[in-house]
Amino acid sequence: MSMLSTPFMNSTSTPTEQLKIVIVGHVDHGKSTFVGRLFHDTGSLPEGKLEQLQKIAERRGVPFEWANLMDALQSERDQNITIDTAQIWFQTKKRQYVIIDAPGHKEFLKNMITGAANAEAALLLIDANEGIQEQSRRHGYLLNLLGIRQIAVLVNKMDLQGYSQERFNQIEKDYRAFLKTIGVEPKLFIPIAAKHGDNIASKSANMTWWQGATVLEALDQFKVSDLPDNQPLRFPIQDVYRFDDRRILAGRIEAGSVKVGDKLLFSPSNKVSTVKTIERWNAPVSESANAGESIGITLTEQIFVERGAVAALETAPPYELNRFKARLFWLGRQPFKQGKIYKLKLATQEADCEIESIEKIIDASTLETISREGEKPYVGRHEVAELTIRTKRAVAFDKHIEIVPTGRFVIVDGFEVSGGGIVAEDNYPKRTSDSLQKSNNIFWSKGKVTAKQRALVNGHSGCVLWLTGLSGAGKSSIANELERELFNIGKHAYVLDGDNIRHGLGSDLGFSPEDRKENIRRVGEVAKLMADAGIICITAFISPYRADRDLVRKMLEGSDNQFVEVYVNAPVEICEQRDPKGLYAKARANEIKEFTGISAPYEAPLRAELELQTSKLTVAESVAKVLDFLNVQDEGTTVSI
Known part of the structure; x- marks a missing residue:
């Protein structure tokens, strides 16, 4: 077999434009054969590689297959000898092409959050002999989910159908109809026979009825997307290096641009510093960098930043929440279950996550909505879901429609990437640049009604x-009963319950030590205001850390209102026997991580004003002890503390 003479083989000048493409197709629909032929017809094979494989096939007494060529190149790549996904694989007169290897769904999902996987176009192969398969439909859905809009469908193995125009037209009609239902509009369909090179680099003599483009002409019709330089800066930190006394934050700019002197906000820690220098490896010094560049930066202030942080200009930060709506494609062997903890990877961030709610489940092959009434919600293999994901800590993200790299994610089940998706549109609250500024012109405002006047009117x-x-331990039961007793004798009391606060004021917080601290700080500020209004504010929170409780105590120092710490003391084994919400059982089954008393610590008070041993006291007895401590009398007019 001699090398074909093509207009692409002996180009004297190398084009500088580059396009990344992904080639997908059902098993045995001819992907390897097609890519091998593509290499050959564009003169992109290593010197002597084709002849070498032809001789090997001849010695073995077997026919040469183009797929063998891809197997050989794949073997070399696995050994890191010849090629990898970062190299140019073939070129036309117009541009260079990089093929993002996608041997399977999982591998493609695994790479979708990295820069190397930013495919701008796709070739989707369908076997003319077998026709449209379930996998063909899933590939279409997956490409749509990943936001790849430039798609050409190659109807391969036309030789096995006698190069029938009718067969090609039927496949195009059926597959176009399917793709339209998921919002995908292919650029074109092309009939090919990869084994023989029909309509790859040159028009097929076997399909004179085809007047459209060849595959290479179709590729050259695709447009190279402009790098997202005009978008807000998104610079995920991949690693932190120390050189001498410098700390260099390294990563790849996914969107926007950065320059020396820019003030950066690092999410989700919300630390701020200014860019001092921009570092490059074996490149000229420059004071700015743009999307697509891998760089390092140093900061004027040595704040603590680690892998996973996302740097943005202080004036245009990402969303920073612990829940978001998503569209997800699931491929795991085990279903994606509500109530189970998984690992979410978004940009360079990692966080434990779980399904908060499932709004809709779709079969990716039939597009039918799946109903699971009476079952515990889950997403099965090859299903697509619209759902809400909750993370254990805040993560930085963007809507996929706005900024792609920080708007997509993968889900890891155990040690396997099992699903991937995009952040869907919703009314997410976003931190503004104003909220990051601490003004020196804010003062505590005192009204004209004093605490003593309020006490006189309220009676306490x-x-x-x-x-x-x-x-x-009984916190909520005691708090609610105490509130009722105080109300019945005319006192102004209100309960701030832990679960209720988590529905609103703390809805963006998880259960990490940092989030617990912030939750208690917020509650403390609200409790302080309520006490200032003359209310007996009763809080019922696990609040496991002494430092957090002491922080609230300090908030009330110097005011006319006092902080009374009530230790509701019950041994963990008693609490586990009660388990009113079934939480201990879930924690023991490892379905809830960082659960106080099981997998997270509880620091008992050292100087509580009152202790209630609820393993010995009833709720009524506990409430009576609190009332005695407050010196509340039914006929009295004051609360004496």
Whole structure:
């Protein structure tokens, strides 16, 4: 077999334009054969490689197959000898092409969050002999999910159908109809026979009825997307290196641009510093960098930043929340279950996550909505879901429609990438640049009504009764009964319950030590305001860390209102026997991580004003002890603390 003479083989000048493409297709629909032939017809094979493989086939007494060529190149790539996905694989007169190897769904999903996987176009192969398969439909859905809009469908193995125009037209009609239902509009369909080179680099003599483009002509019709330089800066930190006394934050700019002197916000830690220098490897010094560049930066202030942080200009930060709506494609062997903890990877961030709610499940092959009434919600293999994902800590992200790299993610189940998806549109609250500024012109405002005047009218002074203890110790039961008793004798009291706060004021927080601290800080600020209004504010929070409770105590220092720490004390084994919400059982089954008393610590108070041993006291007895401590009398007019 001699090398074909093509207009692409002996180009004297190398084009500088580059396009990344992905080639997908059902098993045995001829992907390897097609790519091998593509290399050959564009003169992109290593010197002597074709002849070498032809001789090997001849010695073995077997026919040469183009797929063998791809197997050989794949073997070399696995050994890191010849090629990898970062190299140019073939070129036309117009541009260079990089093929993003996608041997399977999982591998493609695994790479979708990296820069190397930013495919701008796709070739999707369908076997003319076998026709449209389930996998063909799933590939279409997956490409749509990943936001790849430039798609050409190659109807391969036309030789096995006698190069029938009718067969080609039928496949095009059927597959176009399917793709239209998922919002995909292919640029064109092309009939090919990869084994014989029909319509790859030159028009086929066997399909004179075809007047459209060849595959290479179709590729050259695709447009190279402009790098997202005009978008807000997104610079995920991949690693931090130390050189001498410098700390260099390294990563790839996914969107926007950065320059020396820019003030950066690092999410989700919300630390701010200014770019001092921009570092490059074996490249000229420059004071700016753009999307697509891998760089390092140093900062004027040595703040603590680690892998996973996303740098943005202070004026245009990403969303920073612990829940978002998503569209997800699931490929795991085990279903994606509600109530189970998984690992979410978004840019360079990693966070534990779980399904908060599932709005819709779709069969990716038939597009039928799947109903699972009476079953515990889950997403099965090869299903697509519209759902809400909750992470254990805040993550930085963008809507996929706005900024692609920080708007897509993968889900890891155990050690396997099992699903991937995009952040869907929703009304997410976003931190503004103004909120990051600490003004020196804000002062505490005192009204004309004093605390003593409020106490005189209310019949008591305001205070904060802080009930702390393990889940199941009885905090909420005591707090609610105490509120009722105080109300019945004309006192102004209100309960701030832990679960209720998590629905609103703390809805963006997880259960990491940092998020727990922030949750208690917010509650403390609200409790302080309520006490200032003359209310007996009763809080029922696990609040496991002494430092967090002491922080609230300090908030009330110097005010006319007091902080009363009430230790609701019950041994963990008693709490586990009660387990009113079934949380201990889930924690023991490892379905809830960082659960206080099981996998996270509880620091008992050292100087609580009151202790209630609820393993010995009833709720009524506990409430009576609190009322005695407050010196509340039915006929009295004051709360004496």
